[in-house]
Amino acid sequence: MAAKGISRTFVWILMGLLIIGLAGFGATNLGGAFGTVARVGTAEIRTNDYARALQNEIRAREAERGGAISFQQAREMGIPDQVLAQLVTTASFDHEATRLGVSIGDDNLRQQILGIPAFQGIDGNFDREAYAFTLDRIGLTEGEFEDDMRAETARALVQSAVMAGVTVPDAYLETLLTYLGEERDVTWAVLERADLDTGLPTPTEEDLRSYHQGNLPSFTTPETKRITYAWLTPEMIIDTVEVDEQSLRDAYEERIDEFNQPERRLVERLAFADMGAAQTAIAGINDGSTDFETLVAQRGLDLVDVDLGDVAREDLGTAAEVVFAAQAGDVVGPVETDLGPALFRVNAILSAQETTFEEAEPLLRDTLAADRARRVIDSRIDRIADLLAGGATIEDLAAETDMEQGQIDWHSGVTEGIGAYDAFRQAAQAITEDDFPDVEQLGDGGIFAMRLDRVVEPEIQPLDEVRDAVLAGWRQQATVAALTEKAEPLVASLRNGSDFTDLGLDTLDAQNLTRQGFQPDTPREFIETVFGMEQGGVALIEGNTRVFILRLDAVRPPSSDNEELARLRTALRDQSASSMAQDFYQLLATDIRTRAEIEIDQQAINAVHGTFQ
Structure with a gap:
């Protein structure tokens, strides 16, 4: 065919x-x-x-x-x-x-x-x-x-x-939407250490040793890279950079609009089709029968649609005089504008700002000095690269240039000093003992070169070195165990028909929770637990030093007027249809x-x- x-x-x-x-x-x-x-x-x-x-x-x-x-x-x-x-x-x-x-x-x-x-x-x-x-x-x-x-x-x-032409069955879509949009109401109580009837026992040496051995990953150092580096940043040399007064004055003139700003107003403007409608509107505002927000809403607009932001006199044309004569909160007009008769509301008065050269000088000096420091560093990159190409070591760079030498035991959790720079972190992640030092740039205009001395394998920290952390961990575990023991009979009573108030428990609650929701100050598995329960069910969740007693009060299907869910339905239909079409394509290809x-x-x-x- x-x-x-x-x-x-x-x-x-x-x-x-x-x-x-x-x-x-x-x-x-x-x-x-x-x-x-x-x-x-x-x-x-x-x-x-x-x-x-x-x-x-x-x-x-x-x-x-x-x-x-x-x-x-x-x-x-x-x-x-x-x-x-x-x-x-x-x-x-x-x-x-x-x-x-x-x-x-x-x-x-x-x-x-x-x-x-x-x-x-x-x-x-x-x-x-x-x-x-x-x-x-x-x-x-x-x-x-x-x-x-x-x-x-x-x-x-x-x-x-x-x-x-691949279409998704409605039953499939409804199942997905029910899973994603189902709403639940839950009530819960929290038991903390202060709720224990007795204090915690004093741990024995055997208790601590047992906790240490049972949680070795928490007391094992990460693999680290011992790196020797040399670096130079604009901040290191900024005090040595000279900035002459003429350069400062030139920079001041270039930024004069920033340092000297005229008086301005935060203004909203609502235009009308004719002067009669505008006069009727201002009369209603003056006699209190309406207000500016109502007039905006009646026009099918939002306040953001009529917001002019901060404006100077020259921005307002014929409306400048009346607007700048008004006080904050006043609605003035009507005034003929390019859009027709308009009312203006003044939301705030911004006073003129005049910053003298003397007042701006410290900021200008810091900015120019930092820029010149970056250029100084740029001019030295080739020489430093030549030194490295000629066999210079990191130590040689520190001795023969302005670069400063340092050493770091680096792993992904190090975020201080040079370890705070993304460029260094990426280079440290990739470096091997076979790599030769090379000049690389930092985000602030600085440079660095580095050498991997050795890889330090993970090590289990002896109990005596981490005794305080082990003791804190043991106490946390013992607290949760004691709270769980106290909570279990309360859970049983709730399952038998008692109420939280009957048991003397203060409660919190949340309505309309969905699987995409988040409940602050609760354990990570809170939402998952709530959506794994049957209506009327009771569950117990252990936190770090607290336990949570939950009761599921209501389960509702997705709301039919939820606009976000309607958009999700469309996205799911398209995504699922595309996925099914790809599956059909692969099935046909396999069959052929x-x-x-x-x-x-x-x-x-x-x-x-x-x-x-």
Whole structure:
């Protein structure tokens, strides 16, 4: 069957994809010795197509990583297998399109090629020389390109037939929405250490030793990198940077609008269609029968729609005099404006600000000095890089330049000193003992170089070194155990019909909780526990030094007038339909591969791989 209704835009997209996909390997031709690397039923995977796809994928991965990838690395990453699998899937749909007789027809193909801009001359008409030149650059003959275009279009038709029109059953959507939007009311009481009838026992040495051994991860140091570094920041040299007075005065003049601001007003403006309506509105405000907010709402507007922000006299035109004569809170007008008669409300008066050069000088000096310090550091980068390239050590940098030497036992939890800089943290994460020091830049304009001295493996801290932490942990555990013991009979009473007030418990409550909700000052598993309970059920949650007794009071289905839930319904329907369409696509591809005979020519594949070595 012939496809007659393919749009020109769709064809241009296909053409673009073909040229982009083929351009990366146009000069290489492996088709002489090996025409194909694989066959799926009636569809062939040409050797050159495999080579192009493989090179394009490797280049894409290199762009992601920011560095070259050898073919051996590509093999270890599974790239050749992934590319071949993608091409086999594509060929499967080509085979299926042929089996079904899907084709765009010669006339349709001709019209589409004539309409592709890449093949047109400067007069906008089809240019055969441009056509031949473009195909030659991507290593295709006219016949090969036209076959590819036929196959690409037919394949797209088959794929769209599978993926288009997929709808999600209402029952599936309702189940998801019920899960996400169901609301629950809960009441709870909290027992703390002060609620214990007796104090905690004094732990024995054996108690502490047992707690220490039972919680070794909490008393194990992280793996750290012992790093020696040299660094230089603008702050280190800012006191040595001279800033002359003329530069300060020039900077002051450049920022004069910042230091000298005229009197301003925070103003809202409400325009009307005619003067009569505006006069009626101001009369209503003056006699108290209405107010500015009501007038705005009656126009279907919000206050943000009429807010002008802070304005100076020159911003208000003909309304300047009346607005600047008003007091904060006044509504004045009507005044003719570019938008018609308008009322103005003055929300605040901002006095003029005049900052003299002498008052601004400290700020200007700090700003200019910091900028010059950064430039001084920039000017020294090449020399420092040359020293490192010549074999200088970190210690040499500290001795021969203004850089300061330091050492840090770094791990991801270190956020002080140089460890507070993102650039240093990223470099420290990646550094190995085989790396040579190099100059790297910090976010504030500073620079650093570093050397990994050694990796310090995690170590269990002896009890005597962490005795205070062990004692605190034991007390917390003992407190929770004692509170749990006290809470268990209270939980039993609540389950038997007693109320919190009957048991002398002060309570807190929350209504309309959803699974996406958050309840402050509760354990992390609070929401999960609430939504795992049956209505009327009672549960006990252990916190750090407290326990929580929960009772689920009500369970309600999602609110039908919830706008956020309505938006979520639409998003879920689209997302689920897309996911189902992808599943159908994969199922069809698997079915085609199962029905069609797949032949892989490993010799041809090896020949392609040989060109990458």
